[in-house]
Amino acid sequence: MSDEAITPRAPGKKIPIFSVTRVWTIAMSTVTQLVRMKTFYFLLAFALLLLVVGNVSFASSPAQALSTLKKVSFGAIDLFAWLFAIVATALLIPRDIEDRTLYTILSKPVRRGEYLLGKLAGVLVVIGVSLAVMFVICSIMIIWKQVGYMADEQAGGGRKEDIAASLALIAKNGFRIELAAAAYASFLKAAVVAAVTILLSTFASSSLFTIIISILVFLVGHAHSMATDYWLRVTDNSMAVLMVLKIFKIVIPNFQLFSFSEGIVTGAALAPGVLWQMTWLTAGYLVVFIFISLIAFVDKEF
Amino acid sequence: MSEHAVEVNNLTKVFRTGIGNQYVVAVDNLSFRVEAGEVYGLIGPNGSGKSTTMKVVLGLMAASKGEAKVFGLDSGDIRARSEIGFLPENPYFYKHLTGAETLKFYGKLCGIRGKKLKARVAELLEIVGLEDAARRRLGGYSKGMLQRIGLAQSLVQNPRLVILDEPTAGVDPVGSREIRDLILRLKEEGYTVFLCSHLLEQVQEVCDRVGIIFEGRMRREGKLEELIKIEKQTAMTLENASPELLAKIEGLVASEEGAAIVETGHPRTTLERLFIQIAERRSKEKASAEKKEEAS
């Protein structure tokens, strides 16, 4: 053999400590994966649902019909957001581990934190785009119905004041730009749920277990104050109980805080500053959960 | 200072299994070195600790005791990762990506982009012979093709060291031949290759040195020819030898003190070689048939 002729290869170049582009590469690959799993077909189902609800209505008045349409739309948006956040996150990471794809990713110069952040970002991009599209679909549907009802009302004839009153009622129950804040609230909630699910999936090895526990956390998080109040009433309020309660309050995110979106859908005003507050709260939850996940994930052996 | 490509010192890896104090010693006080530019094979039966050793070298697992170094860097150091390409045992890549997209993904993870990435992907597809399958999704790849795209993936950032876990396992003889030719090509291009296999005969022709591992311990190590040659015997294969010539040789041997003929007969081809010959003949026939068709 011509061993002498072979020169060993030169050392590789240095790599940055943290790289947003690596996170983004993993996020985009997650988006591709979810898109190619045909996730976006869900949007078709959503459009169909709205068409059915919008046209087959048993409501007694146009205002009521619009209100139903809104409740169904935003209920579906909210359900999609949190359920998708849990299921997608719980399926993706364990699958990477099982298929040993994670070995090949982590044996490249990729930090484990970058991997986790990338997965989270990918899921959130898909949810964000889906919610935006859903919001546009339901806005078009609401405006279309609203315009139709108003035209009917004006063509119907009657006293001027009555028509004006009906039109006002329809407008009040119709489209408002504040509805976008409701969709945004669903998005923030989904982001927190996704982070909780990532944390769980770094401990648990089974997707099903992760999904079930995440849903439980989500439901308990909705009864946050109820659960803590009840607890305080039935126990002796000893030091130990209070400690457990504190931990519970920190570990289980308070999803009730996000329910201001329901008020917006039913017509309440949007308190100023609330969106900023919720955004910061969500960011805080994300930082905490990703940080704990990272502690669990950094030393994990596969 | 001469730097070893891989340096494993007194590596021990213990797994706790189940509840209580049950444990498995997967790797037991293992030490070896892989020099830059050589092909080193870790050979041993299933469960002897080969994959575990590789995972520690890659920093996917921590050692219970001892250490592993890659080009002088601790294996947990992320900088070591840009020096290593890894092909895991029975790898699966994202089924929804095409061959070219897979290589692009791993290239981007290594910080390559733009024109450079495009050129590298094309080059790698050519090296592993998957240009025609580049636009097909991996879901439709055969086992051999997956191993080859996996090998290409491991080379994407031009690492100095390539670690291959059972690169030929589960691949048919022709595919396995191709992979071995690729490994030889890597060696010629100056890569250091550290591979492991439970199939001795499949890797013996590519390895410069082998270590034989069993139950987590190194049993023998050295140059392959030295390990397997039977010192006192010599084999000779003759072509078109007449019976007279054979009689002469037998006479010569008989006249020499202490020498004896242990075995004579017709050498047999191995089943594997036979299979490869058949496959090669078929593909040549096909090629010439296609040429004829084109001509007519």
Ligand SMILES: Nc1ncnc2c1ncn2[C@@H]1O[C@H](COP(=O)(O)OP(=O)(O)O)[C@@H](O)[C@H]1O
């Ligand atoms: N994560 C793990 N947990 C517990 N035992 C393990 C784990 N990984 C490997 N082992 C055990 O360690 C031993 C060596 O495994 P491995 O390194 O995969 O062997 P090889 O690659 O040589 O077939 C086996 O007995 C295996 O059961």
Ligand SMILES: [Mg+2]
């Ligand atoms: Mg193995």
